[in-house]
Amino acid sequence: xxxxxxxxxxxxxxxxxxxxxxxxxxxxxxxxxxxxxxxxxxxxxxxxxxxxxxxxxxxxxxxxxxxxxxxxxxxxxxxxxxxxxxxxxxxxxxxxxxxxxxxxxxxxxxxxxxxxxxxxxxxxxxxxxxxxxxxxxxxxxxxxxxxxxxxxxxxxxxxxxxxxxxxxxxxxxxxxxxxxxxxxxxxxxxxxxxxxxxxxxxxxxxxxxxxxxxxxxxxxxxxxxxxxxxxxxxxxxxxxxxxxxxxxxxxxxxxxxxxxxxxxxxxxxxxxxxxxxxxxxxxxxxxxxxxxxxxxxxxxxxxxxxxxxxxxxxxxxxxxxxxxxxxxxxxxxxxxxxxxxxxxxxxxxxxxxxxxxxxxxxxxxxxxxxxxxxxxxxxxxxxxxxxxxxxxxxxxxxxxxxxxxxxxxxxxxxxxxxxxxxxxxxxxxxxxxxxxxxxxxxxxxxxxxxxxxxxxxxxxxxxxxxxxxxxxxxxxxxxxxxxxxxxxxxxxxxxxxxxxxxxxxxxxxxxxxxxx
Ligand SMILES: [Zn+2]
Ligand SMILES: [Zn+2]
Numbered sequence: 001x002x003x004x005x006x007x008x009x010x011x012x013x014x015x016x017x018x019x020x021x022x023x024x025x026x027x028x029x030x031x032x033x034x035x036x037x038x039x040x041x042x043x044x045x046x047x048x049x050x051x052x053x054x055x056x057x058x059x060x061x062x063x064x065x066x067x068x069x070x071x072x073x074x075x076x077x078x079x080x081x082x083x084x085x086x087x088x089x090x091x092x093x094x095x096x097x098x099x100x101x102x103x104x105x106x107x108x109x110x111x112x113x114x115x116x117x118x119x120x121x122x123x124x125x126x127x128x129x130x131x132x133x134x135x136x137x138x139x140x141x142x143x144x145x146x147x148x149x150x151x152x153x154x155x156x157x158x159x160x161x162x163x164x165x166x167x168x169x170x171x172x173x174x175x176x177x178x179x180x181x182x183x184x185x186x187x188x189x190x191x192x193x194x195x196x197x198x199x200x201x202x203x204x205x206x207x208x209x210x211x212x213x214x215x216x217x218x219x220x221x222x223x224x225x226x227x228x229x230x231x232x233x234x235x236x237x238x239x240x241x242x243x244x245x246x247x248x249x250x251x252x253x254x255x256x257x258x259x260x261x262x263x264x265x266x267x268x269x270x271x272x273x274x275x276x277x278x279x280x281x282x283x284x285x286x287x288x289x290x291x292x293x294x295x296x297x298x299x300x301x302x303x304x305x306x307x308x309x310x311x312x313x314x315x316x317x318x319x320x321x322x323x324x325x326x327x328x329x330x331x332x333x334x335x336x337x338x339x340x341x342x343x344x345x346x347x348x349x350x351x352x353x354x355x356x357x358x359x360x361x362x363x364x365x366x367x368x369x370x371x372x373x374x375x376x377x378x379x380x381x382x383x384x385x386x387x388x389x390x391x392x393x394x395x396x397x398x399x400x401x402x403x404x405x406x407x408x409x410x411x412x413x414x415x416x417x418x419x420x421x422x423x424x425x426x427x428x429x430x431x432x433x434x435x436x437x438x439x440x441x442x443x444x445x446x447x448x449x450x451x452x453x454x455x456x457x458x459x460x461x462x463x464x465x466x467x468x469x470x471x472x473x474x475x476x477x478x479x480x481x482x483x484x485x486x487x488x489x490x491x492x493x494x495x496x497x498x499x500x501x502x503x504x505x506x507x508x509x510x511x512x513x514x515x516x
Contacts (some may be wrong), residue, residue, distance in 0.1 A: 018126060025130045032134025036105055037142045043097045044149060051089050061089055067229035073211045074221040074228055079164035081220070083157050094150065102139045109135065168218035175217065175237045179265065188249075188264040189271060189353060191308070191338040193256035194373035200249035200260050206232040214252065238265045261307040261340050267349040271376040272513055275357050275421045276383030277412030281442030284494035285383055286339060286354055287318030289510045292502040293343065307340035307351060314339055322496045338373070343514065352514065357421070374425045379436045379513055382418060382480070384467065385410040386441060391472040396452055403450040408443075415476045422483050437484040438513050441467065445493035445503065454491060457505055463489035488512055 050059040062085050065076045076082055112118070113128025179185060187198035204211045209230040216226060218236045225233045225240075235241050249260040274282045297304040306312045318339075339354045355373055374380075386392045387409035393401060426432050441463055447453035454466035467489065468477050480487045490512070493503040 021126060028130045029134040029137060032131050033138035033141060036135055036138030040098060040101055040142045040146060043101060044146060047090060047093050047097060051086050061092060072213055072221060074213060074226050076220055077222050079161040083161055087154060087157055105135050164223060168223050171218040171237060175239060178239055182268045184269060189269055189373055189376055190251040190256060190260055191340055191353060192258040193251060193253055195253050197252050200264060201252050202247040202249060204228040204230060204232050205234060205247055206230055261351060263307055263342050263351050267351050270350050270352045271373055272379050272381060273355040273357055273374050273377050274381045274383060277388060277410040277417040280383045280385035280410040281494060282356055282383045284321060285440055285442060285492060286356060287322045288494035288502050288506045290315055290318060291322060291496055291500060292506045292510050295502060302344040305342040307342055311339045311341060371424055371428050374430045375428055377430060381438045381440055381513060383440050383442050384414045385443060386471055387443060388412060388414055389471045396470060400452055404446060418476060432483055434485055436486040437480055439487060439489045440492045440509060442492055444491040445495045457491040460489045463491050
């Protein structure tokens with residue numbers, strides 16, 4: 001009887017139980033597969049949160065972008081590197097997590113149902129095999145939804161990255177357009193090396209940092225703002241700098257790197273080079289021009305603001321020269337070559353650079369390299385010292401010999417200075433033929449004192465005729481009118497009275513020179 005039970009009934013019962021189990025086994029397979037899938041999806045969510053939000057060390061498997069490793073010491077914009085890094089971390093971690101979760105589940109079934117079952121293997125082995133089937137099914141199917149989710153994330157990142165690049169490009173284009181509208185398509189002028197700077201470098205505004213940022217425009221390190229290594233935020237565009245928060249600009253040319261005007265790039269620039277021989281009266285004329293503009297500003301004319309410390313310091317020296325009516329006998333070495341100031345207000349603001357060519361500059365060939373700024377000029381000033389012309393001393397009535405001190409005269413003949421300067425400036429690529437020339441007949445206060453000056457001091461034609469006929473400079477006048485598009489002659493008296501009022505001749509002259 002025992003044999004019947006052991007070899008017939010029990011196996012028959014077992015087989016019957018197995019048959020019943022087989023009817024529910026597919027459901028178990030599906031449930032186990034679904035459970036694995038849900039577990040993997042939950043892991044995916046945790047992974048995304050860990051990589052994108054929590055950013056704890058276990059989710060940082062790739063080296064981060066650090067500002068100290070960058071060429072420019074600033075934090076990268078998320079869509080210019082760090083975003084792609086996150087995607088790569090998610091992909092790697094997802095692969096690891098998938099393999100680990102599946103393997104852990106299989107191992108758990110092996111140990112609980114096969115190697116160390118808590119019940120008889122006759123029951124656990126079929127159940128274990130069913131779970132195996134479920135896990136294999138789940139592991140085979142789950143890559144599909146996971147891949148879809150990852151693709152969605154990748155697509156979103158791609159779209160945002162593309163959008164960020166487009167936005168950066170658009171903002172750069174807008175900034176570029178603004179520079180065009182300010183007539184600065186090739187950049188701003190460095191008052192130290194006289195080169196054009198397409199876009200200046202800027203220093204971090206934090207006083208303890210001052211790291212130099214070579215190119216702050218929207219891109220890798222920020223769209224609207226960038227963050228310096230020190231944590232300080234800075235605007236990325238000229239148009240994002242408010243008047244109060246303009247950053248200090250620096251020249252980008254490797255041999256210069258000196259500070260530029262803080263207003264550079266924010267308004268159109270006007271360059272007016274003053275050409276003339278040594279002691280021809282350029283420095284006094286420049287001083288008188290600045291003083292005339294300052295007086296005009298006080299009396300309701302366009303506002304005047306000196307653009308940098310050099311000009312500020314230089315202007316004090318210039319005022320002093322005017323006040324003592326000192327004949328400077330050649331430009332002092334300590335005066336800056338460029339006097340920069342902002343003229344006008346609001347939209348009419350212009351950054352004006354008056355460049356003193358320092359007398360010998362055009363005569364000395366090696367020095368002409370410094371004339372690069374002249375390329376940006378559309379108005380030139382030629383300072384003509386009548387006392388430097390021999391005919392002045394021999395042909396004029398009354399003879400100036402006993403009346404004037406000849407040592408005050410420039411030692412270089414105007415014809416010589418003019419010829420060399422125009423040649424040098426044209427060789428620099430300045431469009432001389434499309435430029436205007438203001439000829440300032442200097443020292444007319446001295447001439448007028450002794451009745452030597454032209455009859456009318458406020459008339460260009462009279463001054464022209466006087467230069468041609470009395471000074472015998474026919475060919476010079478002819479050359480000027482050939483070389484330049486428009487030539488105007490001015491009698492100038494670079495003097496001021498006790499109340500710092502400048503001679504009226506200067507106001508007319510300045511107005512013409514700075515006419516937009
Ligand atoms: Zn420079
Ligand atoms: Zn900084």
